Amino acid sequence: xxxxxxxxxxxxxxxxxxxxxxxxxxxxxxxxxxxxxxxxxxxxxxxxxxxxxxxxxxxxxxxxxxxxxxxxxxxxxxxxxxxxxxxxxxxxxxxxxxxxxxxxxxxxxxxxxxxxxxxxxxxxxxxxxxxxxxxxxxxxxxxxxxxxxxxxxxxxxxxxxxxxxxxxxxxxxxxxxxxxxxxxxxxxxxxxxxxxxxxxxxxxxxxxxxxxxxxxxxxxxxxxxxxxxxxxxxxxxxxxxxxxxxxxxxxxxxxxxxxxxxxxxxxxxxxxxxxxxxxxxxxxxxxxxxxxxxxxxxxxxxxxxxxxxxxxxxxxxxxxxxxxxxxxxxxxxxxxxxxxxxxxxxxxxxxxxxxxxxxxxxxxxxxxxxxxxxxxxxxxxxxxxxxxxxxxxxxxxxxxxxxxxxxxxxxxxxxxxxxxxxxxxxxxxxxxxxxxxxxxxxxxxxxxxxxxxxxxxxxxxxxxxxxxxxxxxxxxxxxxxxxxxxxxxxxxxxxxxxxxxxxxxxxxxxxxxxxxxxxxxxxxxxxxxxxxxxxxxxxxxxxxxxxxxxxxxxxxxxx
Amino acid sequence: xxxxxxxxxxxxxxxxxxxxxxxxxxxxxxxxxxxxxxxxxxxxxxxxxxxxxxxxxxxxxxxxxxxxx
Numbered sequence: 065x066x067x068x069x070x071x072x073x074x075x076x077x078x079x080x081x082x083x084x085x086x087x088x089x090x091x092x093x094x095x096x097x098x099x100x101x102x103x104x105x106x107x108x109x110x111x112x113x114x115x116x117x118x119x120x121x122x123x124x125x126x127x128x129x130x131x132x133x134x135x136x137x138x139x140x141x142x143x144x145x146x147x148x149x150x151x152x153x154x155x156x157x158x159x160x161x162x163x164x165x166x167x168x169x170x171x172x173x174x175x176x177x178x179x180x181x182x183x184x185x186x187x188x189x190x191x192x193x194x195x196x197x198x199x200x201x202x203x204x205x206x207x208x209x210x211x212x213x214x215x216x217x218x219x220x221x222x223x224x225x226x227x228x229x230x231x232x233x234x235x236x237x238x239x240x241x242x243x244x245x246x247x248x249x250x251x252x253x254x255x256x257x258x259x260x261x262x263x264x265x266x267x268x269x270x271x272x273x274x275x276x277x278x279x280x281x282x283x284x285x286x287x288x289x290x291x292x293x294x295x296x297x298x299x300x301x302x303x304x305x306x307x308x309x310x311x312x313x314x315x316x317x318x319x320x321x322x323x324x325x326x327x328x329x330x331x332x333x334x335x336x337x338x339x340x341x342x343x344x345x346x347x348x349x350x351x352x353x354x355x356x357x358x359x360x361x362x363x364x365x366x367x368x369x370x371x372x373x374x375x376x377x378x379x380x381x382x383x384x385x386x387x388x389x390x391x392x393x394x395x396x397x398x399x400x401x402x403x404x405x406x407x408x409x410x411x412x413x414x415x416x417x418x419x420x421x422x423x424x425x426x427x428x429x430x431x432x433x434x435x436x437x438x439x440x441x442x443x444x445x446x447x448x449x450x451x452x453x454x455x456x457x458x459x460x461x462x463x464x465x466x467x468x469x470x471x472x473x474x475x476x477x478x479x480x481x482x483x484x485x486x487x488x489x490x491x492x493x494x495x496x497x498x499x500x501x502x503x504x505x506x507x508x509x510x511x512x513x514x515x516x517x518x519x520x521x522x523x524x525x526x527x528x529x530x531x532x533x534x535x536x537x538x539x540x541x542x543x544x545x546x547x548x549x550x551x552x553x554x555x556x557x558x559x560x561x562x563x564x565x566x567x568x569x570x571x572x573x574x575x576x577x578x579x580x581x582x583x584x585x586x587x588x589x590x591x592x593x594x595x596x597x598x599x600x601x602x603x604x605x606x607x608x609x610x611x612x613x614x615x616x617x618x619x620x621x622x623x
Numbered sequence: 624x625x626x627x628x629x630x631x632x633x634x635x636x637x638x639x640x641x642x643x644x645x646x647x648x649x650x651x652x653x654x655x656x657x658x659x660x661x662x663x664x665x666x667x668x669x670x671x672x673x674x675x676x677x678x679x680x681x682x683x684x685x686x687x688x689x690x691x692x
Contacts (some may be wrong), residue, residue, distance in 0.1 A: 117644050275663065395668065395669040
């Protein structure tokens with residue numbers, strides 16, 4: 065519902081979902097099922113935004129279809145092992161319980177989860193699984209179908225609006241303010257319950273190709289939720305563990321999951337299947353070990369390394385080349401053609417991707433949530449990559465559904481408590497201030513600074529001295545970010561993304577400084593503490609104390 | 624310079640502008656045709672090409688990205 069008693073556009077709802085990716089839309093669907101008015105704020109167009117905007121081809125779940133491994137219990141055991149036990153088990157159980165239901169929901173929307181010819185699911189093992197938990201499917205139309213379902217449910221999707229600040233009214237959340245990315249006009253949202261679902265933060269480290277937008281998860285995901293949660297006083301965990309993957313040399317495209325699940329191998333320059341040295345499941349190892357093994361091969365002078373799919377039987381090659389890779393990345397085959405490589409006939413050179421706070425199964429970082437997917441601030445929920453625990457596409461769906469449902473329960477219990485703070489319009493107007501500033505730094509200068517600092521000091525080899533240098537440099541960049549000017553609304557969007565990245569960068573560097581050990585291979589290698597030390601098997605939980613970062617440690621067994 | 628839009632085939636429907644997840648493609652006010660205003664921020668996701676009803680969009684990768692084997 066919108067009305068125009070003031071000059072500033074106002075959107076009113078019971079629940080505001082921030083981010084219209086897969087998880088945000090599932091949150092909206094979960095909340096609307098509870099009879100609430102739901103609005104989704106999306107910076108682009110929800111039909112094509114987020115990591116799955118152009119599609120996704122892998123959905124990780126159990127299905128209770130009869131095999132002994134195909135159950136909630138065995139799946140939970142596998143997930144907890146992958147997460148090294150370092151996540152809130154109750155929260156994981158609450159969302160994992162919803163997984164088979166999300167498959168049904170997707171099918172009801174018209175997403176072809178099954179092989180159209182046989183009517184069965186194509187299920188394969190990947191990443192540390194012996195069980196075939198991964199459904200291969202053609203999810204190219206997933207997002208448009210989800211938006212259609214949202215429209216049927218009366219959910220208001222507000223496209224092209226970037227949220228910049230949350231609003232409080234006393235102890236309660238009152239809504240948010242943002243701006244239209246085309247007109248630069250401020251927008252106010254009034255809502256008592258908020259779900260943060262803005263996904264990854266990707267442009268934080270330098271990119272092997274030199275272009276920071278060449279990322280394997282969407283480069284337009286800037287970690288807005290991490291900043292909004294931190295500024296609200298909510299807790300975040302495991303921020304010191306970024307993720308990397310293997311991509312074709314030059315193009316940071318998703319697809320490792322597809323290649324390995326179809327039986328592709330990883331070779332070094334000597335022609336050896338090097339993962340056999342590092343894990344009994346070879347290419348079936350957890351992703352962080354595959355990344356670590358590859359990093360080691362290159363560092364020790366056995367690179368470049370390659371994807372080898374030449375041995376795949378014709379029907380598997382057809383599936384990989386024509387159905388999985390071009391859904392994982394719509395332009396995968398264009399890239400191969402323009403580069404002059406054929407995955408069926410050639411070794412395809414690979415690279416270690418840029419680091420990112422990106423979503424995949426086994427990632428640990430995120431906003432801390434309880435089993436209702438509520439953060440440590442009442443009325444503020446989080447789902448998808450932004451939350452921990454979560455994992456990849458299926459986790460985006462199940463955590464979103466859960467957060468939306470729980471937000472709806474809270475909204476019903478708090479009916480009547482509403483109202484914007486008096487200064488809402490002043491805050492909204494301040495959000496577009498970089499547009500009015502005549503002179504100032506361009507956003508790109510600050511953002512390049514963040515990537516330089518993160519790559520130099522918070523990258524694959526960390527030390528206490530380097531991390532302290534990083535934190536000092538990031539504080540300087542923070543002052544510079546206050547001075548950025550935007551010449552148009554597009555630049556205003558990037559200015560706010562820069563602030564998101566800056567806040568996320570600080571949390572990563574601070575977390576890395578606390579963790580005096582090394583864990584998960586290149587994700588967190590401390591040169592001054594090169595060994596794993598299980599005294600630190602647990603989470604450094606970060607939150608704001610008057611704007612400064614405060615940390616506490618919780619052992620894995622007392623989550 | 625990604626992506627390349629053929630203005631002969633383009634009907635100016637604006638779907639590429641609407642759907643581009645990065646706010647990179649803008650319809651030019653005078654010509655009514657799309658311009659890739661921020662090509663250096665493109666991640667080559669291919670949404671503009673998928674949405675284009677007349678096949679006017681071609682994805683061209685920067686030469687730098689296609690080095691190696």
